[in-house]
Amino acid sequence: MAGEQALISAGMKVALVPCPALGDTTLLLWLAWRLKDAGVQVSLASASLFAVRDYLPGLEIIGGAQPDVPALARSHDLVICAIDWFVHANDPETESALGNVAYLAGKKLPVRYELERKTVSLAGAPLPGAHNVICRDPKAGKTMVQWIDIYAHEILGLDIMSKPAGLQSLPAIAEDAAGRVAIFPTTPHASKNYSHRGFRRLAQKLAAKGWQVEFVGIPAEQQALQSQYPDFTVHAFQDLKGLIDYLCTCSVVISNDSGGGHLGSLLGLRTFTITRRRSDFTWRPGFNDRNRVVNPRFTFKWMGKTIWRPFISLNHVLRELPPVARH
Template identity: 25%
Template sequence: MKILIVKLSSLGDVVHAMAAVQDIVRERPGVQIDWVVERGFAPLVRRCKGVHRVIACDLRQWRKTLFSAATRRAWALFKAELQQERYDAVLDLQGLTKSALVSWLVHLAPQGKRYGMANQTEGSSFEAPARWVADVAITLPAHSHAVTRARMLCAKALRYELPFEMHFGLLAHTDQAPAAIKNIAFKRGLRGMVALVHGTSRADKEWPLACWRELAQRLNEAGFGVALPHGSPAEEQVAQAIAHDLEHAQVWPRLALDGLTDALATCTGVIGVDSGLSHIAVALALPHVQIYNFETAWRTGPLPPALPEAPVFQTAVFAQPCPSVDAVWQAWQAVLNA
C-alpha cells in the first residue's frame, strides 16, 4: 500500500503531523509513506521515521513569481516528481486550498482515494476546496488538539483504532552536532545546557527580554548553561542581549533545521515560546516548558501523558499579558524533577 501525506507547512504543523505517521507505520506494517512538504521543512521530514520519500515544493515562493519562466519550470519538475507514483491513499492533513491543489494533482492507484477534513476545528484554518477535492471528507471533533486531529484523520481514513501510545519518530543525531555545542556543558562542569527558544514568527507570542535575562540568570545560578538558538539577524540580537554578562551562555551559530534538531537533542531541556523549535523539543521528548500569552496551549502545546499517574516532563504556562518568570521557573523545576 502506498500512502501520500500532504502537510506543507508550517514548522510546528509539520512536527505535529509526525505522530500520525508513526501510527500508520505501527498499524499498517509494510506501507510506503511519502510526504509533500515545503522545501524549507524537507530536511526535518527526512528525519521522520517511516517516511520513504520526501517531495519538496516551493509554493510560498512560487506564489510571488507566479508567471515567471523559472517558476513554470520548477512547477513542471515538482508535478513530474509528484506523479511518479500512484497512491492508494492521499491524506490531506492541511485542509487548505494549496494542499487541496497538491492532492488533486496526485495520480491514484485503482480504487485509490483522497481523504481530507470535512470541517474546521477550533483555532485552525480550513478552506472549502479541501473538502471538494477529497473523495472522502472526514468529520473531526471541533475541539481537537493539532496532533490529535491529524492522528484521528489518518485512523479514520485507513480504518484502524487510534493507538494508545504516541510517538513522533523524529530522529536526531547528537554525534553530528557541532563539537563546541555538545561538549560545552562537560567542559564547564555544568549540570547541562538549557536551550531558550525566544524567537517566534509572531510578535504577540514573544516573552519580554527582561524575563529571558532573569530566567537565564536563574539557570546559571542553578548550575545550568544557557543555549541560545536564532534564525534571523533580529533573533540573533535578542540572543546576544540575553547572553550579555552571563557566565554560562552560548549564542549558537545559525544552523540548518536538521543541524538545529541535532543541537537541541544535546540539551538537558528546552524553555520556549509557542514556536516551531519548541514543538521540535516536544517531538524529541526533551523536558520542556512552553510559554503562552494566549489560552491556546490546549491546541498546540504539549499533550498530557496518556496515563494520569505518569510524570509530566513537558508542560505549558499561560498568563496574560504574559507568564511571570516565577511561574516559568516553577514549571521548569517541576518538569526537571519529573
C-alpha cells in the same frame, strides 16, 4: 469511522504534504509514523525533513520547496495535504478535483471551495471525512497530537494504542545535556512572543541556579538576538538537522507557542511554553507528557491589544527546575 473497505491497509502508498511551519511538520511526521506502523509505504514531501532523512528510516522524504501534489496523487493511493498548499496553488479549482487528495486544516477549511462536500476516494471507495480539520473543538482540552491521532483512527482506521518509534540514529545524548536549557524567544508572529526582557531575566535566574542557558533563533535574527542576550550563546542553524543535533545536547526547551517547543517535545525533552493562552490550549507541545504551559495570571485589553506579558510569573518555571551542580 470510514467504511470497512475504505480503510488504510498494508501495502498501500500514501503521501503526506505538511506546510513549512515546524510545528505542523512534526504533526504530519507523527501521522507518517502511524501509517508506517500499519505497513503503509509512506512518502513525506518536506524541504525541512529532507535534511534529516537519515533519522527517518522507512519513510521516503521528498525535498523541494514546492510540492507537486498532482504528481503525488498519480503515484500514490492517497495524499494527505496541508490546506496551505491548496489555498496557494496556481489552480486550486483543478487541485480540488483530484479524487484521492485529502486536505487538512488546523481549525477551518476554506468555505468557498466546499471541500466538505467533495468525496475523497481510496482504492475505488469513498473515504468519508478525509477533508477535515485537525482540531474539531478547541475547548476540548486535547493537544494537536491527540487530534491527529483521532483523525488517524476515526478516518483512516489506524491503530493508535502504541507509541511510534520516532526519530532513529540520533547523535548520542551529550554528557552535559541534563544541565542545558534551550530558549526559543521568537516566532514569526510578534503577538505570540514573550518579552525579550522577560526571557533575559529568566535566563539570568536559571544561570544563577547552575543551568547552562542558550538561545536559539533563525539565521536572519541571530545578530539581533545576540545583542539582546549579550551574556549568552545564541545559536542559529541552517537546516533542521543542525537544530535536532543541538537539541540532543539539551534536556529542557523553553519557548513561545512555537515550533521549537513541538520539536523538543517530539525528541522527549521537557518543555515550557510561555503563552497568553489558557493552560489546555490545543496547540501546545503534546508528544510527551513532560510539558508545562506558563500563562498570565490575568490579562486586559488596552487600545485594542491584549496586555499579558507583565503578568507572566517566571516562578512557574524556576520552581520546577532545581539547581544544577557545577562541575
